[in-house]
Amino acid sequence: MLKIESLHASVGDTEILKGLSLSINAGEIHAIMGPNGAGKSTLSYVLSGKPGYEVTAGSATFNGQDLLDLAPHERAAAGLFLGFQYPVEIPGVSNVQFLREALNAQRKHRGEEPLSGGAFLKIARAQADAMGMDMDMLKRAVNVGFSGGEKKRNEMVQMGIIDPALAILDETDSGLDIDALRIVGEGINRIMRKPDKAVLLITHYQRLLDYVQPDFVHILADGRIVKTGGPELAHELEREGYKELVA
Amino acid sequence: MNALTLPTRHDEAFRYSDIEALARVWPVAAEAVHVGAGESATRHVVLTGDAVAARDYVITIAAGGTCTVHILNAGTAFNRVSLDVTLHDAAHFELGGVMIGGDSSEGIGATLEIVTTIMHLEPNATSNQVVRSVVGGHGTCNFLGSINVARDAQKTDAAQSVKAMLLSRTATANAVPQLEIFTDDVKCAHGCAVGELDATALFYLQSRGLPPHEAQALLLEAFVADVFAGADAEAELQSAARDALGRLS
Numbered sequence: 001m002l003k004i005e006s007l008h009a010s011v012g013d014t015e016i017l018k019g020l021s022l023s024i025n026a027g028e029i030h031a032i033m034g035p036n037g038a039g040k041s042t043l044s045y046v047l048s049g050k051p052g053y054e055v056t057a058g059s060a061t062f063n064g065q066d067l068l069d070l071a072p073h074e075r076a077a078a079g080l081f082l083g084f085q086y087p088v089e090i091p092g093v094s095n096v097q098f099l100r101e102a103l104n105a106q107r108k109h110r111g112e113e114p115l116s117g118g119a120f121l122k123i124a125r126a127q128a129d130a131m132g133m134d135m136d137m138l139k140r141a142v143n144v145g146f147s148g149g150e151k152k153r154n155e156m157v158q159m160g161i162i163d164p165a166l167a168i169l170d171e172t173d174s175g176l177d178i179d180a181l182r183i184v185g186e187g188i189n190r191i192m193r194k195p196d197k198a199v200l201l202i203t204h205y206q207r208l209l210d211y212v213q214p215d216f217v218h219i220l221a222d223g224r225i226v227k228t229g230g231p232e233l234a235h236e237l238e239r240e241g242y243k244e245l246v247a
Numbered sequence: 248m249n250a251l252t253l254p255t256r257h258d259e260a261f262r263y264s265d266i267e268a269l270a271r272v273w274p275v276a277a278e279a280v281h282v283g284a285g286e287s288a289t290r291h292v293v294l295t296g297d298a299v300a301a302r303d304y305v306i307t308i309a310a311g312g313t314c315t316v317h318i319l320n321a322g323t324a325f326n327r328v329s330l331d332v333t334l335h336d337a338a339h340f341e342l343g344g345v346m347i348g349g350d351s352s353e354g355i356g357a358t359l360e361i362v363t364t365i366m367h368l369e370p371n372a373t374s375n376q377v378v379r380s381v382v383g384g385h386g387t388c389n390f391l392g393s394i395n396v397a398r399d400a401q402k403t404d405a406a407q408s409v410k411a412m413l414l415s416r417t418a419t420a421n422a423v424p425q426l427e428i429f430t431d432d433v434k435c436a437h438g439c440a441v442g443e444l445d446a447t448a449l450f451y452l453q454s455r456g457l458p459p460h461e462a463q464a465l466l467l468e469a470f471v472a473d474v475f476a477g478a479d480a481e482a483e484l485q486s487a488a489r490d491a492l493g494r495l496s
Binding site (some may be wrong): 071087088090 | 446447448450452453454455457459461462466468471472
């Protein structure tokens with residue numbers, strides 16, 4: 001589904017990704033762990049097309065398409081979803097209005113009919129319910145006045161509504177208490193653990209992986225993947241720290 | 248000043264004006280609006296055409312009266328709306344103004360302006376002005392707002408909030424608040440900000456599938472929407488504003 005080969009990327013004059021390779025197949029959940037500054041967030045931004053991140057070498061293909069050639073909204077329409085580490089507050093724009101327009105823009109891009117207001121609301125309500133989010137909250141301005149946990153939950157509601165093929169979740173577990181972590185973990189499993197979908201979890205900690213069991217764990221250090229293993233690698237990390245494993 | 252003499256840029260209220268364009272419609276006949284004691288009146292002005300236009304209102308609000316004015320100034324040529332408002336005891340004036348400016352039909356920048364002169368003549372009067380501008384291309388949007396509080400106008404409460412959003416390096420926004428206060432027991436709040444669209448918010452919306460132009464339109468609609476909330480002609484104003492925003496690139 002996603003194939004990254006020897007990817008180099010810079011922000012300004014600083015090279016952050018230095019030859020990163022990674023392959024993710026449908027039905028798999030991958031976790032990327034790594035110390036601060038290793039390039040985890042940069043990877044998520046490069047894959048989703050954030051301005052300011054320049055790819056200098058290497059490639060990334062998504063279902064055979066050159067991902068790096070697509071604009072951010074085209075990547076979304078192709079089935080890519082980015083869960084933000086810091087979801088953005090947008091005053092004056094309601095969640096439901098924005099999500100309906102976004103979903104219909106994706107459908108239009110794929111040559112599908114737009115969803116009616118009623119059909120959309122039905123999906124939105126089901127996803128909000130599943131994440132324990134009040135429908136009133138979904139009608140409010142995007143993330144404005146939401147707590148850290150509510151913002152992350154809102155990301156999961158958005159993911160449920162958009163129903164992507166590949167989700168890149170950038171530290172979705174940061175800022176969550178134990179209960180919220182469980183709810184978010186269950187959300188990821190419910191929405192994304194399917195044979196035709198895949199997930200790339202970016203995290204600092206083992207604890208999210210207790211709820212979302214990864215098939216592969218990668219350690220990212222200094223812009224490259226330095227070690228790959230199964231779920232046991234995350235436990236090893238938790239015990240021994242990055243220093244031991246990366247050295 | 249003789250009302251028939253064409254102003255120059257030395258006149259404070261015409262400092263950023265397009266005098267050459269103004270000359271084509273000068274002199275401008277003022278429309279007088281008198282709001283009687285305890286009465287209320289509303290006016291809305293929508294300028295969206297490609298012709299030079301200037302509107303001038305002289306508004307007097309008698310004791311306890313209220314006047315609410317909504318302006319959408321979104322023409323593609325020089326468009327000016329000026330308001331000269333006099334408030335008597337405990338009167339209230341409310342302005343919601345939106346300017347959406349860009350290039351004219353000839354592809355050069357057009358100047359849009361709203362100019363207000365609010366005179367708090369007697370005690371206890373209140374005024375509130377909210378103006379939002381969105382400027383693209385080579386456009387210019389000006390807001391000049393002077394608030395004058397007379398010697399005996401105690402307990403005046405005057406507020407002015409002005410924000411402008413620039414969409415291009417060649418767009419210009421001028422905001423000139425002016426306060427002249429000749430008494431001590433007054434509240435005059437004013438705020439001005441000129442900025443650009445939040446790049447992070449734009450990326451967030453695009454990452455969910457909105458094309459850049461739609462993401463920008465959504466943010467701009469949100470930026471101006473509050474100004475017309477609750478207006479008598481809200482539907483007309485909002486839809487005209489949406490159309491004007493859609494024309495901006």
